[in-house]
Amino acid sequence: MKSILRYGIAAIAVIVISIGLGVTVNSSSDADSFPAFLGQPQAPSDYPCFVNSGGAVYNICGTTRRFCITLPANHSSNTITVGVRAPDIYHNLACFGQSVTWNTFGAGFTGFRSPGIFGSTQWLLLGTLNVPYAGGLYVCCDLAPTSSVHSVNYL
Numbered sequence: 001m002k003s004i005l006r007y008g009i010a011a012i013a014v015i016v017i018s019i020g021l022g023v024t025v026n027s028s029s030d031a032d033s034f035p036a037f038l039g040q041p042q043a044p045s046d047y048p049c050f051v052n053s054g055g056a057v058y059n060i061c062g063t064t065r066r067f068c069i070t071l072p073a074n075h076s077s078n079t080i081t082v083g084v085r086a087p088d089i090y091h092n093l094a095c096f097g098q099s100v101t102w103n104t105f106g107a108g109f110t111g112f113r114s115p116g117i118f119g120s121t122q123w124l125l126l127g128t129l130n131v132p133y134a135g136g137l138y139v140c141c142d143l144a145p146t147s148s149v150h151s152v153n154y155l
Contacts, residue, residue, distance in 0.1 A: 031153045031154060031155040032071070032072070032074060032153070032154055032155070033151055033152070033153045034069060034071060034151060034152045035055030035056075035150070035151050036052070036055060036056055036057040036067070036069060036148075036149040036150055036151055036152070037052040037055050037056070037057055038069060039057065039067055039068055039069030039070070039139075039149075040067070040068060041065060041066065041067055041068075042066040042067070042068050042140060043065075043066070046061070046065045046066075046067075048061075049061035049065045050065070050067060055150065055151060056085075056148045056149065056150040056151075057143075057148060057149050058143075058146065058147070058148040059143035059144065059145055059146065059147060059148070060145070060146075061145060062145055063145065064093075064142050064143060064144045064145070065142070065143055066140055066141070066142050066143075067140065067141050067143055067149060068138055068139065068140040068141075069138060069139050069140075069149075069152055070136065070137075070138045071137045071138055071139065071152060071154060072137075073099070073131040073135060073136060073137040075131075075155070076130060076131055077128060077129075077130050077131075078097075078099075078128065078129050078130075078131060078137055078154045078155065079125075079127070079128045079154060079155050080097045080110065080125075080126040080127065080128075080129065080139060080152065080153070080154040081123050081124060081125050081126065081152070081153045081154070082095045082113075082123070082124045082126060082139055082141065082149060082150075082151075082152050082153075083121050083122070083123055083124075083149070083150035083151045083152075083153075084115055084121070084122055084124055084141065084147070084148065084149050084150065085115075085119075085120065085121045085122070085147060085148045085150065086114070086115050086118050086119075086122075086144070086147045087118060087119060087146050087147065088118045088119065089118060090144075091144040091145055091146045091147050092114055092115070092118075092144055092147065093114060093115070093141050093142060093143045093144055093147040093149070094112040094113065094114045094141065094142045095112065095113055095114075095124055095126060095139060095140065095141040095142075095149070096109065096110050096111060096112045096113070096126065096139070096140055096141075097109070097110040097126040097127065097129050097137070097138070097139045098110070098129070098137075098138055098139075098140070099129040099130060099131045099132070099135055099136065099137050100135055100136045100137075100138075101132050101134075101135050102132070102133075102134035102135055102136075104136075107129075107130065107131065107132050107135055108129040108130055108131075109129075110126040110127035110129060111126075111127070112142075113125070113126055121150055123153075126139065137154075139152050
């Protein structure tokens with residue numbers, strides 16, 4: 001009888017712990033986040049222009065260059081924000097989001113967004129894009145010298 005009681009208490013503890021873990025596990029409603037260093041320059045010849053540190057990517061060349069981050073399209077509708085830093089108005093940046101069909105035809109475009117505050121990391125709300133079945137989603141930023149892109153969040 002003691003062993004049945006012991007196993008019963010253990011089973012209840014496992015169930016309670018499992019339920020507790022279920023509450024803390026990320027659900028599909030949580031935002032996805034990608035560090036910028038998972039992206040790449042739009043032009044392969046621009047690889048030497050970009051360096052990364054702590055997941056952020058910086059333009060070290062003397063002219064503006066485009067850096068893009070492909071995002072796994074886990075949802076049909078995605079609201080995108082990008083963490084960026086422009087040191088000053090003369091070294092600003094502009095980012096946009098785009099969704100495409102399976103054969104790379106444009107399906108949606110957010111338009112370009114730039115930060116209005118300089119010298120610290122800012123979050124740009126690019127907008128919401130719908131991704132067609134088997135389509136793709138990405139964010140690109142035109143980075144002036146010394147500006148940086150840090151991460152992308154989307155839901």
